[in-house]
């Protein structure tokens with residue numbers, strides 16, 4: 697319930713920059729915890745705005761990010777994922793399917809002060825990401841291990 701209220705407040709605070717389309721894109725992003733890719737988000741938005749184009753969704757997503765209502769999670773060569781939770785929080789990424797989930801832990805805001813940086817460098821931030829297997833992939837792996845056991 698608080699989350700809905702926050703969202704309404706956020707939308708209100710943007711004044712004229714929050715168009716109806718943009719609001720729907722933000723609501724779609726905030727309605728899931730799956731950290732969707734832009735393409736996955738497009739599918740979600742299309743449920744409410746069937747005629748919207750992918751380009752419009754991507755453009756609105758970029759503006760939402762610039763306005764501070766969404767954060768982009770970059771994973772090297774993999775597609776970026778997006779999160780309506782812009783608070784500093786950690787993620788865990790499945791090494792097999794790329795799924796991303798939130799990790800329930802307090803961010804270590806002091807870490808950048810505790811590292812020994814090379815001379816002349818200034819730390820402006822850091823990124824910590826956990827890796828692992830999601831429940832589905834873990835199950836699939838256990839299953840394939842079983843099958844290998846049977847054929848041996």
Ligand SMILES: [Zn+2]
Nearest residue numbers: 790793830833
């Ligand atoms: Zn997985």
Ligand SMILES: [Zn+2]
Nearest residue numbers: 779781787798
């Ligand atoms: Zn997240």
